[in-house]
Amino acid sequence: MPEQRRRLVASFFRPSRGHLVASVILMLCGLAVTLQVRTLSTEQDFSTLRRSELIAMLDDLNARSRRLETEIASLEGTRQQLQTGADRQQVAQAEADKRRSELAILAGTAPATGPGIRVVIDDPQAKVGESLMLGALGELRDAGAEVIEINDSVRVVASTWVGSEGTTLVIDGVRLTRPITLEAIGDPHALSEALRFRGGLVSEISDERVGGQVSIVTESEITIGSVRPVVEPRFARPA
Amino acid sequence: MYAILGLLIGVAAGIFLQPTLPAAMQPYLPIAIVAALDACFGGLRAFLEQKFSDRVFTVSFVSNVLIAALIVWIGDLIGVGSQLSTAVVVVLGIRIFTNVAAIRRALFHA
Known part of the structure; x- marks a missing residue:
């Protein structure tokens, strides 16, 4: 067993002043790490971002929302067109149905x-x-x-x-x-x-x-x- | 033994007490953590090389953390904050690797 390892194991069971200092510092270290991990997991990571990055992100989002808005507008136009088209077709269908039953009576193909x-x-x-x-x-x-x-x-x-x-x-x-x-x-x-x-x-x-x-x-x-x-x-x- | 106890107590305090950090300090915490890791590994290396001094360890820890935070803060002030924090992380990372390599050599002679 190398000497250093033996020393490490031995000092593990023989506390000294240095150990106390190290323990305080490691405690601070652990505290900071858990704090940071918790902050990252609970919050959106925007709070750690810098202003320029936030501005770039905002620009990006604005551009995207504009694009999506134009897309919504065009899709709504299409929906309108399709709806009026469907309405017209329905009216024509009803008209044709009525006419067909009238003609069926006239032609004798349906009971009356x-x-x-x-x-x-x-x-x-x-x-x-x-x-x-x-x-x-x-x-x-x-x-x-x-x-x-x-x-x-x-x-x-x-x-x-x-x-x-x-x-x-x-x-x-x-x-x-x-x-x-x-x-x-x-x-x-x-x-x-x-x-x-x-x-x-x-x-x-x-x-x-x-x-x-x-x-x-x-x-x-x-x-x-x-x-x-x-x-x-x-x-x-x-x- | 105390060191490991201290680490556990710190983690437990972070989890159970849920302290909140002031928002102004939040960007500097990650950098400070990396600096603290560097100081810890440096301390372990010094211990294994029989040069450990708790005074040096404490001073190096505090100064590491403070200087890292200071560099990033100044970088934020002059508009190169993200680049400087990258630089700090790179430098500290290299130091951590060097320290760990020394520890490995001391412990395993490999």
Whole structure:
């Protein structure tokens, strides 16, 4: 064991005045170190910085905040644009939806409900022909019928045609069984008047030549459930 | 033994009493600590070389700390505070390494 080490160990157990002085100084040293460590850990380390460094830091922060502010402004502008764009799109969407449901009723692709009349044509001699039927549909439309259905199965639309096979009426390829029921949604009063006027459907059918009977019932709520499939036009294109 | 006790008491006092240093002195504390470390290692080296004198140790400790703080303070006054504190740390660091090398040689002959 070297001599110095032995001396160090020996003096460890043999206190002297020098030891006391060293202990006081080391105590100051430990105090200072813990003080500094605590200051650094509890405080932001700005307090130990010099003025020029603080100024540089402040400048840096100011520049950064200016940059961020311009960024915020531009982003807010973008958000505004996107929002108004989205609003406009929503309005257009709602408009289109409304228009689509209106057109669906018109084209017969959707069920419809509303006030209207139910007309039952009973002609035992089967003398109600195409022209009478076309006339009846024309009168109903003239009186503002929005949706027309025949025999609870044929929805009358723009492409509807009326023909006959012998004494049987055919509408859109469907043979009509008698009695024929017409249901129409529209102003009930106007619709029933359109059929009842002198020389109109009722008087023609009640005439001796046809010898039938027409009953007109006004309903506050008629539901028309038959629909048409959507047909892609093969020849016509939007111009 | 007393030295180690003193160190422990100082650390404990720093932790439990939580004394606060005046704000004006805070920039100088780190430099003072480095100077104090230098004095401590110098004292240990002197002890191992059988030249230890408590008077010299005390004076060197106090003067080291004061001069280091003074240098940085003057540096702050004339606007080169950060550079001067770097210089003080470098010089004291070199001295600490020299002292530690001497201690190592005395203790381990290596």
